[in-house]
Amino acid sequence: MRSVVPVTERVEETPTTVTLRFDYAAAAAPGQFVMIWVPGDDELPMSLSYTEGRSKGVTVKEMGSTSRNMQSIRPGTLVGIRGPYGNTFSLDPGRMLIVGGGSGAAVLAPAAEAVIARGAKVTVALGATRAPELLFRDRFRRMGARVEVSTDDGSEGYHGFVTHVADRLLGSEPFDAVWTCGPEVMMRKVVDSGSRHGVPVHCSVERHMKCALGMCDACALGPYHVCVDGPVFPAERLTPLGEFGGFHRDSSGRRVGP
Numbered sequence: 120m121r122s123v124v125p126v127t128e129r130v131e132e133t134p135t136t137v138t139l140r141f142d143y144a145a146a147a148a149p150g151q152f153v154m155i156w157v158p159g160d161d162e163l164p165m166s167l168s169y170t171e172g173r174s175k176g177v178t179v180k181e182m183g184s185t186s187r188n189m190q191s192i193r194p195g196t197l198v199g200i201r202g203p204y205g206n207t208f209s210l211d212p213g214r215m216l217i218v219g220g221g222s223g224a225a226v227l228a229p230a231a232e233a234v235i236a237r238g239a240k241v242t243v244a245l246g247a248t249r250a251p252e253l254l255f256r257d258r259f260r261r262m263g264a265r266v267e268v269s270t271d272d273g274s275e276g277y278h279g280f281v282t283h284v285a286d287r288l289l290g291s292e293p294f295d296a297v298w299t300c301g302p303e304v305m306m307r308k309v310v311d312s313g314s315r316h317g318v319p320v321h322c323s324v325e326r327h328m329k330c331a332l333g334m335c336d337a338c339a340l341g342p343y344h345v346c347v348d349g350p351v352f353p354a355e356r357l358t359p360l361g362e363f364g365g366f367h368r369d370s371s372g373r374r375v376g377p
C-alpha cells in the first residue's frame with residue numbers, strides 16, 4: 120500500500136527524538152518498517168513504533184539532514200508512506216529480554232506490547248547516553264515490562280553500557296529469547312552474550328534502502344536483502360558476516376566504517 124496522509128500528532132519523546140503519528144490503514148506487525156517521504160526531501164526507511172489499528176507512528180532520531188527535516192514536521196503536513204515492508208518479530212510468549220540502545224527502542228516497544236498481550240514476561244534493558252534520552256522508558260513500564268536502565272554518563276540507572284546490564288541479566292536469570300535493536304556494535308555484544316549463555320538472539324538491522332522490495336541491492340548484507348529477508352535476523356545468520364558490527368554501505372554502495 121502507498122498513500123499520502125497528513126501527520127496527526129507530533130510528540131517530542133526525548134531532546135533528539137520525535138514521534139509522528141498518521142492514519143494509515145494497512146495492517147502492520149512489530150518489526151516492520153515503512154518508507155516515509157516528505158515532499159521536497161528524500162525518502163527514509165523508518166520502523167513503525169506504533170503498529171496497531173489505523174493510527175500508526177514512526178519515531179525519528181535526529182541524525183542528518185533528512186531526519187532533522189522529518190522531525191520538524193507539524194500536524195497537518197502531508198507525508199508519503201509506502202509499506203509496511205520486511206519481516207516481524209516472532210511473538211511466541213516466553214521469558215523475553217529486550218535490549219534497546221538509543222532509538223532502537225522505537226521498533227522494540229510495539230513488539231514488547233504485542234508479546235506481553237500474549238502472556239510473555241518481559242524484561243527491558245534500556246540504554247542511552249543520558250537520562251533524558253531514555254526512549255519509551257515510561258511506555259515500557261506502563262505495558263507491564265520490568266525496565267533496567269543504563270546511561271553512559273551515570274545520570275540514571277547503571278553507569279555504563281546497556282550491554283553490561285544485558286550480560287548480567289543473562290548470567291543470573293533464565294530467558295527464552297533476546298530481541299535487540301541499536302548501534303550494531305552494541306547488538307554484536309548482545310549476540311556474544313546470548314551465545315555465551317545459550318539464549319537465542321534476534322537483531323533488528325538497518326541498511327541503506329531504495330526500493331524496499333528486494334530489487335535494487337542497496338540494502339545488501341552478505342547474501343541477504345535487509346528489506347525483504349529482514350530487518351529482523353536471528354543472530355546465527357549475522358555472526359558469520361564480517362560486515363555485521365563492522366561496516367555498511369552508503370547510497371552509492373561504498374563501504375563505510377572500519
Ligand SMILES: Cc1cc2nc3c(=O)[nH]c(=O)nc-3n(C[C@H](O)[C@H](O)[C@H](O)COP(=O)(O)OP(=O)(O)OC[C@H]3O[C@@H](n4cnc5c(N)ncnc54)[C@H](O)[C@@H]3O)c2cc1C
Pocket residue numbers: 152161162163164165166167177178179180181182183184185186187222225226324325326327328329350370
Ligand atoms: C529498516 C530500517 C528502520 C529504521 N528505523 C528507524 C527508526 O525507527 N528511527 C530512526 O530514527 N531511524 C531509523 N532508521 C534509520 C533512518 O532510515 C536513517 O538512516 C537515519 O535517519 C539517517 O538519515 P539522515 O538523512 O538523517 O542522515 P544522513 O547521514 O544525512 O543521510 C545522508 C543521505 O542518505 C539518505 N539516507 C540515510 N539513511 C538512509 C537509509 N537507511 N536508506 C535510504 N536513504 C538513506 C538521506 O536521506 C540523505 O540523502 C531505520 C533504517 C532502516 C533501514
Ligand code: FES
Pocket residue numbers: 327328329330331332333334335336337338339344345346347
Ligand atoms: S532496498 Fe532495494 S533491495 Fe532492499
